[in-house]
Amino acid sequence: MSDPLWVTKVSLPLLRQVLVPRIKALRQLSEGLADGHLLTLVSAPAGYGKTTTVRMWVEQAGYPVAWVTLGKSENDLGRFLEYFLTAIGQLEDGLRHAALEAVENSREVEPERVLGLVINDLYELDRRVLLVIEEYQQIENDKIDRFLESILNQAIKNLHLVITTREDPNLPLTRLRVRNQLTEIRAKDLCFSPEETGDFFSRVMRVNLSTEESKILWTRTEGWAAGLQLAALSLKESDDRASQVKAFRGTHRHVLDYLIQEVLASQPEEIREFLRRTSILDELSPPLCDAVTGQQAGAQYLRYLDSSNLFLAPLNQERTWYRYHALFADLLRNQLAQVEPEMVDLLHERAADWFNKNGFVQRAVEHAFQISSGMQVTALIEQHAVPMLYQGEVSVVMDWFDRLPESSMQASPMICISKAWAVALMQHETRTQEVERILQTADLALKRSDADKALQDRIAGHAASIQAYLLQSSSLVGNEPNNLIETSKKAQQLLPVSEKGIRSVNNLNIAYGYAALADLPAAEQACEQAFEDGIAGGNFYAAIYGRIDLLALKLIKGELKDARRLCETSIDRFNRILAGQRFPPIGDLYSIKGILFLEENRLKEAEEALMQGSSLVHLTGEPEARLRCHSGLARLHSIQGDRRAMLTSIQALEEIGPECAGYAESLRHRLLVRDPTVNRADVEQAERWAAQTGFGSGAMPDIDRLDLACRILFQSYVSAAHILTRLATQTPDDYSLTNVHTLLDSLERFATAHGLLGWLVEIWVVRALMFSAQANVNKAHDAIRAALSASAQRGYIRIFLDEADLLRPLLESIEPRLQDSDLSAFVKRLLEAMPADSAKHKPITVDQERLSDREIQVLELLAAGQTYKEIGQKLFLSLNTVQFHVKNIYSKLGVNKRGQAIDQAREKGLIRA
Numbered sequence: 001m002s003d004p005l006w007v008t009k010v011s012l013p014l015l016r017q018v019l020v021p022r023i024k025a026l027r028q029l030s031e032g033l034a035d036g037h038l039l040t041l042v043s044a045p046a047g048y049g050k051t052t053t054v055r056m057w058v059e060q061a062g063y064p065v066a067w068v069t070l071g072k073s074e075n076d077l078g079r080f081l082e083y084f085l086t087a088i089g090q091l092e093d094g095l096r097h098a099a100l101e102a103v104e105n106s107r108e109v110e111p112e113r114v115l116g117l118v119i120n121d122l123y124e125l126d127r128r129v130l131l132v133i134e135e136y137q138q139i140e141n142d143k144i145d146r147f148l149e150s151i152l153n154q155a156i157k158n159l160h161l162v163i164t165t166r167e168d169p170n171l172p173l174t175r176l177r178v179r180n181q182l183t184e185i186r187a188k189d190l191c192f193s194p195e196e197t198g199d200f201f202s203r204v205m206r207v208n209l210s211t212e213e214s215k216i217l218w219t220r221t222e223g224w225a226a227g228l229q230l231a232a233l234s235l236k237e238s239d240d241r242a243s244q245v246k247a248f249r250g251t252h253r254h255v256l257d258y259l260i261q262e263v264l265a266s267q268p269e270e271i272r273e274f275l276r277r278t279s280i281l282d283e284l285s286p287p288l289c290d291a292v293t294g295q296q297a298g299a300q301y302l303r304y305l306d307s308s309n310l311f312l313a314p315l316n317q318e319r320t321w322y323r324y325h326a327l328f329a330d331l332l333r334n335q336l337a338q339v340e341p342e343m344v345d346l347l348h349e350r351a352a353d354w355f356n357k358n359g360f361v362q363r364a365v366e367h368a369f370q371i372s373s374g375m376q377v378t379a380l381i382e383q384h385a386v387p388m389l390y391q392g393e394v395s396v397v398m399d400w401f402d403r404l405p406e407s408s409m410q411a412s413p414m415i416c417i418s419k420a421w422a423v424a425l426m427q428h429e430t431r432t433q434e435v436e437r438i439l440q441t442a443d444l445a446l447k448r449s450d451a452d453k454a455l456q457d458r459i460a461g462h463a464a465s466i467q468a469y470l471l472q473s474s475s476l477v478g479n480e481p482n483n484l485i486e487t488s489k490k491a492q493q494l495l496p497v498s499e500k501g502i503r504s505v506n507n508l509n510i511a512y513g514y515a516a517l518a519d520l521p522a523a524e525q526a527c528e529q530a531f532e533d534g535i536a537g538g539n540f541y542a543a544i545y546g547r548i549d550l551l552a553l554k555l556i557k558g559e560l561k562d563a564r565r566l567c568e569t570s571i572d573r574f575n576r577i578l579a580g581q582r583f584p585p586i587g588d589l590y591s592i593k594g595i596l597f598l599e600e601n602r603l604k605e606a607e608e609a610l611m612q613g614s615s616l617v618h619l620t621g622e623p624e625a626r627l628r629c630h631s632g633l634a635r636l637h638s639i640q641g642d643r644r645a646m647l648t649s650i651q652a653l654e655e656i657g658p659e660c661a662g663y664a665e666s667l668r669h670r671l672l673v674r675d676p677t678v679n680r681a682d683v684e685q686a687e688r689w690a691a692q693t694g695f696g697s698g699a700m701p702d703i704d705r706l707d708l709a710c711r712i713l714f715q716s717y718v719s720a721a722h723i724l725t726r727l728a729t730q731t732p733d734d735y736s737l738t739n740v741h742t743l744l745d746s747l748e749r750f751a752t753a754h755g756l757l758g759w760l761v762e763i764w765v766v767r768a769l770m771f772s773a774q775a776n777v778n779k780a781h782d783a784i785r786a787a788l789s790a791s792a793q794r795g796y797i798r799i800f801l802d803e804a805d806l807l808r809p810l811l812e813s814i815e816p817r818l819q820d821s822d823l824s825a826f827v828k829r830l831l832e833a834m835p836a837d838s839a840k841h842k843p844i845t846v847d848q849e850r851l852s853d854r855e856i857q858v859l860e861l862l863a864a865g866q867t868y869k870e871i872g873q874k875l876f877l878s879l880n881t882v883q884f885h886v887k888n889i890y891s892k893l894g895v896n897k898r899g900q901a902i903d904q905a906r907e908k909g910l911i912r913a
Contacts, residue, residue, distance in 0.1 A: 008283060008315035008323075009074075010087040012067045013055050013134075020200045022053045025189050029057045032183025033128075033160055038152055039176055042164040044187035047226025047325075050164040051134055053190060058130055063160075064091045065130040070138045071282050077143045078109045078395050084133075085118060091129045101582060101619050108395060108426055111147050119151070125158040136165035145170040152176070191223030205232035213245045226325075233266075233310070264335070267310075274301045276339060279332030280347050280370070283315060284322045291354035292347055345371050352376055361388065365400060378408045378415060385418035389425060390501055390539045397422045409441055413449060416442030417462040424466050432470055439463050454496070461494030465502050468509045481707070485513035500537025504530045508542055511549055516707035518754045524553055535577075544574060544585045548625075551592050556706070558757030560795035564596040587616025588625040595632045601797045601833065606636055624708055626656050631667060631715075638671040639802070644852050646671060663712050665689065666719035673726045674803070681891040683730075686723055695720040695740070702746055706754075714759060717743065721766045722803075729773045729806065737770050744770075761790050765799055769806050781814050792826040797833065804834040851892060851910060858885045860911050863902045 032040055042050045058065040066087035074080045085100040099117035103109055139145065149171055152161065163169060176182035192200060197218040201207045209217070221227035235241050264272050277293050278284055289298030302322055305312040311328035315321040324332065336344060348370040355364035361384050368377035381404065385397050401409075401419045409416055420438040446459050468487040471480060488509040495503055507530035514523035527550035534543025547570045554563040571589050578586075591613030597606035610632050617625040630653040637646035647668070654664035669686040672678055694700075700717065703710045721740050728735035744763055751759040764787035771780035784807075791799070800807055811827050818824040851859065854875075861871045868882045875882075890896055893904045905911045 008321050009069055009071075009083050010067065010090065011069075011316065012058070012065065013051055013069075014314050014317070015052070015055055015059065016204070018204050019052065019056060020192070020196050020204060021056065022049070022190065022192075022196070024193075025053050025185055026057050026060070028183060028185055028189060029054070030061070033061065035180070035183075036157070037183045038155060038159075038161065038181040039171075040160065040162040040183040040185065041168070041173065042162065042185040042190075043166070043168050044185075044190050045166055046330075047224060048187050048190040049225035050185075050190065052225075053185075054132055054134075054162060054164055058132065058162075061130065063128050063130050065132065066091050067132045068134065070133065070135045072138055075139055075141050075144075076395070076399060077111065077141055077147070078103055080139070080141070080144050081109060081111075081114055081147070085114075088118070088122075088129075088131060091131075092125070098615070101584070101616070111143060111150075115147060115150050119154055119156070122154075122156045122159050125156070128158045128160060130160050130162060132162040132164070134164045136163045136169050137167045139169070142170065152181075155181075190225070192218065192225060192228060193223065194218050197223065197228060200228055201232055205229065205236075207232045207235050207241075209235075209241065209245070213242065216245050229311075270297075271301065271304070275305075275332050276336040277343065277347055279324065279329050279336055280344070280351060280367070282323060284312075284324070285320055288351070288354055292350045294350070345373070349376060352380065356380060362396060369403060374405060374408055377404070378412060382412060382414050382418065385415075386421060386501070387538065389418075389421055390541065392541070394422055394425050398426055409438075410445055410448075413442045413446040413451070413455070413459045416445055417459060417466075420463075420466050424469055435466060435470065439466065457494045458496055458499070461491050461496075461499070462502060464488075464491035464494060465506050468506060472509055472512060481513040481516035481705075484516075485510050488513070500533040501539035501542070502537070504532075504534035504537055504539050504542035504546065507533060508545055508549070511546070512707075515549070515553065516705050518704075518706045518750075518756075520553055520557065520706075520754060524550055527553070540574070540577065540583070541585060544570075544583075544589070548585070548588050548592070551589075552624075555592070555595075556711075556756050556758045558761060558790065558794055558796075560596055560599060560758075564593065564600075564795070567593045567596065582616070584616045584619040585622075585625070587613045587620065588622070588628065589613075591617060591625065591629040591632060594636075595628065596795070598632060598636055599798045600795050601801060603636065603639065606632075610636060623656050623660065627653060627660055627663075627712070630656070631663075634667060634671060635798075635802075638675070639798075643675070644854075647852065648854075659709060659712060663716045663719070666716045666723065670719040670722045673723055674805070676805070679892070681888070683727075685891070687727060690720070690724055690727065690735075693720070695724065700743055703750060706756075714747065717747065718762050718766060721770065725766065725769045725773055726806070728770075732773065737774060741767070741770065757790055757794075761787050761796060761799060764790070765803065765807075768810060769803060772806065772810050777813075780810055781817070784810055784814060785818075788823055788827060789820075792823055797830065800830050801833055808834055851889065855885050855889050855892075856910060858882065859889055859901065859905050862886070862889075862898055863905070863911055 029040060042054055044050055068083045068087045074083060081103045082100065085103060089100060099114050102114050102117060173182060194215050198211060198214040201209050201214055217228065217231050221231065235244060274293060278289050281288065281292065284302065286299035286302060289302065290296050302312065306314060306319065306322065311325040312322050313325065315323055348367045352364045352367040355367065365377060365380050368380050371377065381400050385400070388397050401422060409419065416438050420435050420442065423438065424435050442459060442463065446456060464487055468484055468491055471484045471487060488506040491506050492503060507526045511523045511526035511530060514526060527546045530546030531543050534540060534546055551563050551567055567589055571586065571593065574583065574586050590609045594606045594610030594613055597609055610629060613629045614633060617629045630649045634646050634649035634653065637649060650664050650668045654661050669689055672682040673686050703714055721744065724735055724737060724740055728737055744767055748760065748763050751763065764783045768780050768783035768787060771783060808831065811831055815824055815827045818827065857875060858871055861874060866874065872882045889901055893901050895901045895904055
């Protein structure tokens with residue numbers, strides 16, 4: 001929030017020292033607040049004192065207040081939400097952080113997700129707060145209207161929303177009126193009374209008029225605040241005030257035109273010129289005004305206008321930024337178009353140049369769009385589009401292209417390339433055909449430009465890079481990794497060496513392709529190059545994912561200690577590069593760090609790192625990052641005995657997408673059935689799941705690659721093997737592990753062939769338990785010895801401790817037989833770290849009636865007659881998750897119908913009767 005242009009948008013307007021209290025309007029505002037209304041609407045034409053009246057009222061109301069002043073650029077949903085959330089974040093420490101990060105770091109804003117996050121925070125408010133949104137008539141985006149409507153629908157008792165606008169917003173005003181939830185302040189409520197008019201002239205404007213003269217002006221202006229102020233300004237310099245008062249005639253528009261002419265005519269020509277030429281600016285500062293006017297008197301003129309009450313409002317306490325009254329600015333721009341039309345383009349050019357040189361890229365582009373030729377905006381977008389994409393500003397860049405004339409696209413191949421990147425990054429799986437059309441336009445533009453070979457190669461290199469990026473999603477599910485590698489390498493050959501930012505993306509694609517083919521050395525080399533090129537080219541997204549993907553490969557290879565060192569140095573380096581700026585992808589590094597600490601049994605450090613990761617990875621939209629984090633948290637919470645938190649993490653894992661749902665379910669059953677206090681219902685669910693999936697039937701697909709889908713499948717297989725092993729331990733005659741061994745044999749051969757020691761350790765541990773359940777002692781010893789030998793020097797601990805109840809007897813029996821003293825010492829350390837009560841495996845206990853807090857919430861809504869869909873909307877759950885909770889409730893209560901569940905719950909006092 002160091003950007004002054006941001007600060008001014010979320011700062012309360014300053015009040016003049018002398019004001020006329022608007023008794024009627026202030027009373028209405030206070031009464032509406034006392035009556036518990038949700039919304040106050042202050043709707044009137046320009047110049048009625050809406051802002052001053054509301055500002056006066058919030059000063060007296062005595063409640064915390066947040067203020068957002070809207071402009072034309074806030075008509076974008078993402079930009080509006082940034083200002084909205086930044087403002088409410090000033091009300092209380094910690095309020096809105098998660099929601100704001102979700103907006104700032106998302107390629108495409110998801111209003112439902114942001115709404116859920118901010119509502120959760122707002123419901124926690126323990127005192128009433130006021131949120132004022134000023135100049136709402138600027139909004140023409142129905143997504144913004146729907147967002148505010150959703151806020152109002154929640155009826156948050158401690159949030160009072162105030163909207164000032166020149167025209168009624170597209171919000172459910174009729175419904176709010178019927179429900180007595182709306183306070184309306186209209187033009188008639190804001191008009192000055194005759195008494196207030198006299199007070200205004202004498203005390204505020206210091207113009208001495210008789211009661212009759214004051215009443216004439218009140219009648220002619222109908223108490224219109226702007227008209228009264230303009231009248232007072234014109235009268236200040238008049239020698240015959242009585243005659244001038246009588247001369248006022250006409251409608252508001254005519255009176256306004258007359259007064260503007262009088263006010264401007266009374267100013268020196270250099271002031272009139274300054275006013276006209278700076279009217280193109282939404283905010284004014286001395287250096288900016290100097291650049292636009294070509295003079296060096298900006299500070300002097302702004303001080304003069306401020307002290308003269310000439311419709312200039314300071315935007316900060318230091319009075320370094322100002323804005324004109326909106327009506328006054330509109331009229332000044334009209335004057336500019338009439339008096340100096342030839343200057344309009346030049347002024348916008350100067351403004352765009354100043355903003356560009358001072359790092360305000362978006363402001364620069366906005367002014368460039370106002371220049372008639374279009375050449376400057378094309379040049380600016382060509383210069384900044386790709387770097388803005390590196391910063392994650394995809395929606396901003398897409399908005400530029402939506403407004404850019406098609407002729408500009410056809411004239412510049414690099415503009416086409418930038419748009420193709422933006423579209424690909426926005427929704428690369430659904431807009432492939434659109435990207436291809438844009439690339440064809442780029443090719444036509446290139447041919448028309450008579451470009452040299454260097455530019456031809458550059459454009460072709462970008463096109464190939466984009467095509468490779470579009471292939472990325474398919475390669476991750478095992479299709480065409482060779483094509484991905486070939487296309488990315490072709491792009492590298494065509495791109496100039498200086499295009500480091502894009503080259504880093506290509507290296508990531510190459511790494512993905514080689515990983516899919518299980519060629520780990522080539523994948524690791526490409527990851528390293530992606531990191532180096534990303535740092536050099538300013539593409540920190542690609543750089544950090546180069547590190548993340550390299551760490552993921554090290555985990556698979558079992559290089560835990562090397563991975564932790566690399567993870568910690570990477571976190572330190574990126575934190576230095578980013579200078580404290582929050583950067584969501586770094587959350588995945590923290591998650592990996594937490595997983596490594598977890599495996600080392602450093603639980604406190606693991607929790608700290610995983611929670612840091614969790615606060616960021618949900619903003620990235622990357623399935624693998626969220627998968628790592630939530631599965632790590634689920635394991636940690638299971639170890640801590642926090643069943644509720646563990647199930648919450650499993651639910652988050654399940655909701656990542658279909659590719660993770662199966663793994664989430666297998667992990668849920670794995671963690672639940674090994675819990676010593678597991679209830680019978682959970683065991684029965686695991687038994688049904690095992691039967692339904694047919695995991696033990698031998699019909700499961702092989703794994704022969706290392707793409708994301710295969711890595712998820714491997715974890716699902718291992719979890720399923722653990723589940724079946726535990727079920728077989730309880731009832732050996734009911735479960736055969738033969739087909740599971742066959743599948744694990746295949747996985748072991750694949751992992752051995754490619755040096756995947758991390759996978760091998762997991763396979764050997766579960767196979768040791770399987771052989772032990774089958775009373776095959778020799779094979780159990782062989783498997784556990786292999787796991788121990790691979791793990792002793794690599795940092796593996798938790799993989800053994802998690803299965804302590806089944807594994808302790810096996811370790812105790814093998815330890816005396818070990819010839820290697822170091823290995824024997826490792827086993828002794830493991831046995832010492834295992835809980836004392838793991839020496840004897842505990843039978844499954846039953847706790848049928850224990851319902852989680854979430855299940856109680858679902859049950860209460862069922863009792864209230866809510867449908868599954870309505871429950872999901874109320875609790876922000878997917879339909880599948882609601883159904884899952886309902887099945888658990890029925891199982892725990894021993895019922896199979898809604899009515900039975902409600903009756904049982906009421907009888908047992910679980911919900912209100």
